[in-house]
Amino acid sequence: MPAERFPRRTSWFPALSVRVRILAAILLVAAAGMIAAGTTAYFVQRDSTLDSIDTALLGAVDDARFIAKDSKATTLNAVLEAVVQRIRPGTNEATLAIIDGAAALAPGGDVDFRLEENRAFVARVVGETATGNVVLGNVRTDGRTVRYVAAPVDVTGDAAVGVFVAAFDLDAALRPVTDALLTSLRVTLAALVVLGLVGWLVSGRLLRPIRALREAAARITASDVSERIPVVGRDDVSELTRTVNDMLDRLDGALTGQRRLLDDVGHELKTPITIVRGHLELMDQNDPADVVATRALAIDELDRMNGLVRDISALAEVQRPLGVARAPVDIAVLTELVRTKAAALSGHRWVTTETANIVVPVDAGKLTQALLQLAANAVSHGGVDGTIDIASATGRDAVGNPRLRLWVRDDGPGISANAQDHIFERFRRGASGRGPAGSGLGLAIVCAIAEAHGGTATVASAPGHGATFTIDLPIPPDVVAPEQGRAEQGRAEQGRAEPKEQSL
Structure with missing residues (x-):
């Protein structure tokens, strides 16, 4: 249905500025x-x-x-x-x-x-x-x-x-x-002149940031939002300037992330497209075996591109402002259910060394997705048949604020210090791994889920000593944090975790 057009309301003083x-x-x-x-x-x-x-x-x-x-x-x-x-x-x-x-x-x-x-x-x-x-x-x-x-x-x-x-x-x-009235009128006129001069100067000074805001907005383009407005004073207008600068920071970050994502996606899609195109150009149409092999290779590359698009959609969904739906969740039950699901990924020894006995408002689905992604990463890059620990605990940060930590620990070859600095970036893949290569977005999705909850995702590792991926989340002030979660040493199973009929 076409939008109806309404006549624009005309101002009584169209030629006068806000200052006037x-x-x-x-x-x-x-x-x-x-x-x-x-x-x-x-x-x-x-x-x-x-x-x-x-x-x-x-x-x-x-x-x-x-x-x-x-x-x-x-x-x-x-x-x-x-x-x-x-x-x-x-x-x-x-x-x-x-x-x-x-x-x-x-x-x-x-x-x-x-x-x-x-x-x-x-x-x-x-x-x-x-x-x-x-x-x-x-x-x-x-x-x-x-x-x-x-x-x-x-x-x-x-x-x-x-x-x-x-x-x-x-x-x-x-x-x-009558003379007193005339004198009062003359004084009033003089006072209005002085008030007008002072008001003109003061209003010009107060509206200067708004003029700068308008000029900066006119200079900002879709490709360049790097300019910021100088903040002067500590009044409402300066607060508006700070708010607009913060908005420009967020916009700049979003545009930068968008450009990086487009560059990375273009780079990642170029390889399978080149492979498929090259094999199709070299395929011998009269050789059935060559046709079948080329078909299988093209399908495999298309599947890989489909997985890449799926992971990009998941990452975009998490990064949306309303991408996280919080609800009270029993973290002890969540930890157990994640371990139960992860046990089906491989024949590793899945254990839970600690659980946090606390109910916290989080997005259970997104948090499960992040922990399972870390579990899959441990299966792919950890030890061949070692132990993988999925656990949770409560604690406090350096200033005494309550925190919730959920982690996945493996006993694999570990991660180099140089790789740790970039491991949560998009399209970063491990140097080695078992099974099909991933899209390189798994850990980026984990980091985005943690940040959407107001927390962080970190890794601690040393070559030859395995890796521990931790999701560190703040506990809201109205949630009473109990003593650190109970230890559950010895509860481990080879290749499977005993399921419990518990709900989140």
């Missing part, structure tokens, strides 16, 4: 926060100033009432004159007395602004106080906004109607608050 986007997001959040803080402070201070103005205006009305009573005047004009004289307007303030709808009395001297010249304002105040209530209001006069209070005044026995007015210049009173 990060910096823009930081600046937007910082600007929003600073402006919100400044605006909130402005409105809080503005409301506080307006409240204080209203309190002062109402206080002036209370003072006017007190002065009116204290003056003991009997006429409205005398009362308002006393009030206007004793309540002197301060900065950004003004007062006015209105009698019978006209501006009558105003403070003398120099005041910030005057109200008596604005007839429209006088008429407005007279109308608002006609009901006899004190009125608070705002008015625009002479280019300024004025907050005022108007209180009606009357004197018993005097038919005149008066109004006392006190006012504040709101623009002047709120100017410090």
Whole structure:
């Protein structure tokens, strides 16, 4: 079924780099926060100033009432004159007395602004106080906004109607608050500029490894993954760089192994193909005996190539990340069953000198495959009719961590020190052996199985003293390792091992 194609999602900012986007997001959040803080402070201070103005205006009305009573005047004009004289307007303030709808009395001297010249304002105040209530209001006069209070005044026995007015210049009173807001905005702008510069430098430094990663990824090809990214610092980005370098190491190792495998396979297949081709070219088609001999040789070489391909598949399966399926396994039972199976390989004397009495999570099938491969190797390269020991034991490494060891020991001619250095490499064959030659992958498969379990495969040998192949595996911390496995000296059989009906 063909894959459906979906339109690619387009970015809102296709031309902007990650560095610019990060910096823009930081600046937007910082600007929003600073402006919100400044605006909130402005409105809080503005409301506080307006409240204080209203309190002062109402206080002036209370003072006017007190002065009116204290003056003991009997006429409205005398009362308002006393009030206007004793309540002197301060900065950004003004007062006015209105009698019978006209501006009558105003403070003398120099005041910030005057109200008596604005007839429209006088008429407005007279109308608002006609009901006899004190009125608070705002008015625009002479280019300024004025907050005022108007209180009606009357004197018993005097038919005149008066109004006392006190006012504040709101623009002047709120100017410090407005100036503070403007200053806050200027500081915010300067802070954003500094933050942008610092953020640009810091983001560039932090994103430098990512740019290096992108450039390195662009330079890496399928044939060359040797380049690594320099690690700088100890932050999350440097950890990402280390992770990518580790990935490149694994990729490089996998590609190197793949190239080596292809080279080795090509080399190993070249020989049988050349042999078959040469004999087919030289075969006498009219000679039945020659045809039969050539056919037998070709089949033998094809069988050998089939075994090579089978071993390569087994090696590839073990080396896959999910090639090992762990499950709890009784190692003592596993050791006995491997000995039982191996006894059918030859007439050697098969013994088990030790067994590890422990249950460990391993892949029983793969571990059996490895031990049987070592057993077959001992049959082929060990003594003709000697003793082969298949055993297991627990112990500890140099730092005290618990380990599980499984080994196959023969008493054959041994292995030279030079051969031991390369014995677990692919397509390495022993110098001599009995029976058909192998593919050279058997010990490589053993090593791969051990490594897939987190362990190692080693060999200890000296010419004339046999060889011991050991699979050394770690024991998980949650598994309690018992004392070293019980010795089972004397249990040996010639050519066979007594089977036991036990399961893994």
